Amino acid sequence: MKLITTLIILVFSAQGLLAQNNTQVSGKIAGENNSPLSSATVVLLKAKDSSLIKSAVTNSSGIFKMISLKPGSYFISATSVGYEKNSSPIFTITDGQDFNSPTVTLTRISKALSGVTIQAKKPMIEVRADKTVFNVENSINATGSNAFELLQKSPGVTTDKDDNISMQGKNGVKIYIDGKPSQMSGADLAAYLRSVNSADIESIEMITNPSAKYDASGNAGIINIRLKKNKNYGANGNFATGVTFGHTPKYNNSLSLNYRNKKINIFSNYSNNYGHYRNIFNLYRVQNDSTYDQHSINLNNNKSNNVKAGIDYSINTKNIIGVMVTANFNNSTSNTNSNTVISPNSTGTPNRILYASNDLPGDRNNVDYNINYHFADTSGRTLDVDADLVNFRRRGSSYQPNYYRDPFTNALLDEKIYSNNTPTNIDIYTAKIDYEQPFYKGKLGFGGKLTDVKTKNTFDFYNVNGGIPVKDMGRSNKFNYDENVKALYVNYNRSLSKKTTxxxxxxMENTKSEGDLISNVSQPDNTVKRNYTDFFPSGAITYKLNEKNTFNLNYSRRIDRPGYQDLNPFEDKLDELTYRKGNAFLNPQYTNSFQLSHTFLYKYVTSISYSHIKDYFAQIIDTVQNKSFITQKNLAQQNIFSLNFSAPVTITKWWSSFATLNAYHSAYLANFGIGKKINVNVDALSIYTQQSFSIKKGPTFELSGFYNTPSVWGGTFKSSAIGSVDVGVQQKLFKGTGTIKVSFTDVLNTLHWKGISDYGGSHLEASGHFESQQLKINFSYRFGNNLVKAARQRKAAAEDENKRLNSSGGIGQ
Known part of the structure; x- marks a missing residue:
């Protein structure tokens, strides 16, 4: 209850301010000869202390408008590239009386500027009609975290006990890195995300209904993780170091070195994460005539290193070519120790205890080589070409001793010792082209993409007798999977009027795949071939009712293809009684999604949506004899109705707030035979809130938290409520070039998960928690040239400012 009470107070502190005054200020920004200046930046400042109240940009007629203002004394300040800044006289507005400011005239700069320092701080959360953006670099509590931990705290995003990622109640989220889809899934994806330091991340974009330009995969939408890239001219860099105190200390460091001039942009980043991580897992299982009560502790010694380097060369003002290499090297040693008390249901008295351990040393290395070309001219035509080669290599092994002992005398009753060797090679080749140009008063875009994936998996299983491993040919195999996807798309958008867009x-995507299982034991799924073509339409209409209200209706059809490891049918033992098994017959899942959203005052967003998922992926815990195994199966369908409300609020000049609420109803339906029917309905609610408090020339404080009501994982597991609260403080040092951040996560120690399943003739209760309560201390320091040349940075600077204006009440899209 203490967590719920805390979060309710936080949420309602961000609300109640929607009913604001209707007073507006408008005016014109002009250049020489009273000619209108379009795209000029206009800010409304308080006369008393020059504090920022509102921002806007002028339209093609040089007109700006700001709404919902409080009575008071203000003045207007206007800027535009190539012009001197100028301000209006101080004026006073009264409640309910609109004010038309005198024209503010800007004078051209007589000499070219050698440099312009641009410092535009984005809000931590930006809510737009098509996506939500979490600006990681502006969050205190994000410091010292990895990408997976940041996703757990992102608005509308949840993770389950097996590290599967959902968004707005839907699984099948596609993870993008810098606009490129990651081909990893499951444990490999989770391991990679945990290796990415928050110091390397600029923002996380959550896109619920992507357009036809994006790959059709990802039924819940796309989460795009944007890594930092140099935007400043000259030589510059950034160094960051941090320590995290949890069960054991953990360390993270990062260094970026960059150089940029009018022709060349050279950028490089290196980061690492070192530390031991602890996870607790409990599984209580009633199956057939026995009860199994398992308790396990996993310790993972993780060492990850990330490298990103590249160069962009401007051939001329229209053409840029670049090359980039992104690499992740992850070395980890995982050790799990468990004990399982086994009791006959007839007596309830334990008759044996299974003591098991599992040592898994391994490496995951992922390298992406990219070459790209960009063309843009003044008429609005753009062409982007990308070619990538991705090499993923995983080397893993396992040593699994299992000892059955008498629960009273500890005498050894039986022992079974296994080991395995599981190398995996994945090579991915992609080529992509995107073209846009003005067409019939709008913009027409079209392009294509070719992806070729080759996967090779080896699973060598050994029985260890007398300390000597003997290969079990009946359990050993090789699995090769090839997939080829060809895609073409066309997309068009235009404004039908001043109000309607x-x-x-x-x-269109054609998929051709073949999976081959090479084994001494013949199985019905030894070879599985598929060849299918699908069309994925998408559309949206935006209607601006007035200056305060905008409506958006969109639709999209999407696909989720099975992960490469989910198709591999060999059995991967976790211990003597538990294993994981792929499903070569797993079909793609298809989703049709509709969403209606309403934006009020350019920042308060309410949306309702419906999604129907066919052949929904469900991670099922099934049973065979006295053993349980995890596998993926297709449910018949899933239906989701959801309601989302997001509200960024500036309460005072020192207190800003953000809150989002997502409520959804989800229904799962499937029939796998007697005792294996699924008909589950769930109503769930998730709340996320973030409060920031700034002291002038002093520290900034942050309080954030989330709460998820009981829900369902994978169609069968009914989960309990979960949530947490984080606090943090930030202080600028060395005239703003240095920053120290301190945060304490999961203050109330409530981030413990639990789920119950009754499926396949067995009753399961699973629970656990990871090392969530941590103290994190991080320091960063910027050095070198931080000036941005006006001539080359003009467009990028405008883009950054527009993003800021869209969330601060200015006139934006």
Whole structure:
């Protein structure tokens, strides 16, 4: 209850301010000869202390408008590239009386500027009609975290006990890195995300209904993790170091070195994460005539190193070519120790205890080589070409001793010792082209993509007798999987009027795949071939009712293909009684999604949506004899109705707030035979809130938290409520070039998960928690040139400012 009470107070502190005054200020920004200046930046400042109240940009007629203002004394300040800044006289507005400011005239700069320092701080959370953006670099509590931990705290995003990622109640989220889809899934994806330091991340974008330009995969939408890239001219860099105190200390460091001039942009980043991580897992299982009560502790010694380096060369003002290498090297040693008390249901008295351990040393190395070309001219035509080669290598082994002992005398009753060797090679080749140009008063885009994936998995299983491993040919195998996807798309958007904008597109994808299981034991799924073509339409219409209200309706059809490891049918033992098994017959899942959203005052967003998922992926815990195993199966369908409300609020000049609420109803339906029917309905609610408190020339404080009501994982597991609260403080040092951040996560120690399942003739209760309560201390220091040249940075600077204006009440899209 203490967590719920805390979060309710936080949420309602961000609300109640929607009913604001209707007073507005408008005016014109002009250049020489009273000619209108479009895209000029206009800010409304308080006369008393020059504090920022509102921002806007001028339209093609040089007109700006700001709404919902409180009575008081203000003045206007206007800027535009190539012009001197100028301000209006101080004026006073009264409640309910609109004010038309005198024209503010800007004078051209007589000499070219050698440099312009641009410092535009983005809000931590930006809510737009098509996506939500979490600006990681502006969050205190994000410091010292990895990418997976940041996703757990992102608005509308949840993770389950097996590290599967969901968004707004839907699984099948596709993870993108810098706009490129990651081909990893499951444990490999989770391991990679945990290796990415928050110091390397600029923002996380959550896109619920992507357009036809994006790959059709990802039924819940796309989460795009944008890594930092140099935008400043000259030589510059950034160094960061941090320590995390949890069950054991953990360390993270990062260094970026960059150089940029009018022709060349050279960028490089290195980061690492070192530390031991602890996870607790409990599984209580009633199956057939026995009860199994398992308790396990996993300790993972993780060492990850990330490298990103590249160069962009400007051939001329229209053409840029670049090369980039992104690499992740992850070395980990995982050790799990468990004990399982086994009792006959007839007596309830334990008759044996299984003591098991599992040592898994391994390496995961992922390297992406990219070459890219960008063309843009003044008429609005753009062309982007990308070619990538991705090499993923995983080397793993396992040593699994299992000892059955008498619960009273500790006498050894039986022992079974196994080991395995599991190398995996994945090579991915992609080529992509995107073209856009003005067409019939709008913008037409089209392009294509070719992806070729080759996967090779080896599973060598050994029985260890007398300390000597003997290969079990009946359990050993090789699994090769090849997949080829060809895609073409067309997308068009235009404004039908000053109030109405439309976007429509369709993507065609042909998928050809073949999975071959090479084994001494013949199975019905030794070879599985598929060849299918699908069309994925998408569309949106935006209607601006007035200056305060905008409506958006969109639709998309999407696909989720099975992960490469989920198709591999060999059995991967976790211990003597538990194993994981792939499903070569797993079908893709398809989703049709509809969403209607309403934006009020450019920042308060309410949306309702419906999604129907066919052949929904469900991670099922099934049973065979006295053993349980995890596998993926297709449910018949899933239906989701959801309601989302997001509200960024500036309460005072020193207190800003953000809150989002997501409520959804989900229904799962499947029939796998007697005792294996699924008909589950769930109503769930998730709340996320973030409060920031700034002291002038002093520290900034942050309080954030989330709460998820009981829900369902994978169609069968009914989960308990879960949530946490984090606190943090930040202080600028060395005239703003240095920053120290301190945060304490999961203050109330409530981030413990639990789930119950009754499926396949067995009753399961699973629970556990990871090392969530941590003290994190991080320091960063910027050095070198931080000036941005006006001539080359003009467009990028405008883009950053527009993002800021869209969330601060200015006139944006």
């Amino acid at each position: 439309i976007q429509a597109g369709v993507r």
